[in-house]
Amino acid sequence: MKLVVFACLVAVAVAAPQIRGDAPEYAEIIAYENEDSGDGNFRYSFQTSNGINQNARGYPGSQGQSNIEGSFSFPLDDGRTADVTYIADENGFQPQSDLIPVAPPNPAHVEELLQIVAQLKAQGAQWNDQGERIN
Structure with missing residues (x-):
């Protein structure tokens, strides 16, 4: 609705x-x-x-x-x-739409950090809402 x-x-x-x-x-x-x-x-x-x-x-x-x-x-x-x-x-x-702005691509170091986070998640790592690892 x-x-x-x-x-x-x-x-x-x-x-x-x-x-x-x-x-x-x-x-x-x-x-x-x-x-x-x-x-x-x-x-x-x-x-x-x-x-x-x-x-x-x-x-x-x-x-x-x-x-x-x-x-x-x-x-x-x-x-x-x-x-x-x-x-x-x-x-x-x-x-x-062609008029909607598109964000620039992530810098290489950000992509590397995102890959590390994905690997940690695959290993069972978890974080609280403050970004602190809890396990």
Whole structure:
């Protein structure tokens, strides 16, 4: 349910009028589809006159939640289009877009330390929530 509310809030935020200069620019909905089968399965899509598009398909999840797969796009001020696809399921909200920053790779010494930790875990080592080894 929280994911459906979040998706709706994103849609409303994206469709909000953009103010440029002295006059607001209003968007009109030029295409809209909405299907709800009543059993947890649904689909919707819309398109606005200012280039905003969204579509989503929802279905019941394995743990009683609503799973949603969808995408949205909107024009950016520099003329490009922001495209985002996402899955929201028991693993959380998982967006994909070229606009989402990606962390740089770990330095070699960090990878080495992670391998040491993995080896220690395989040998049964455990740590408390303060990072202190307890066995």
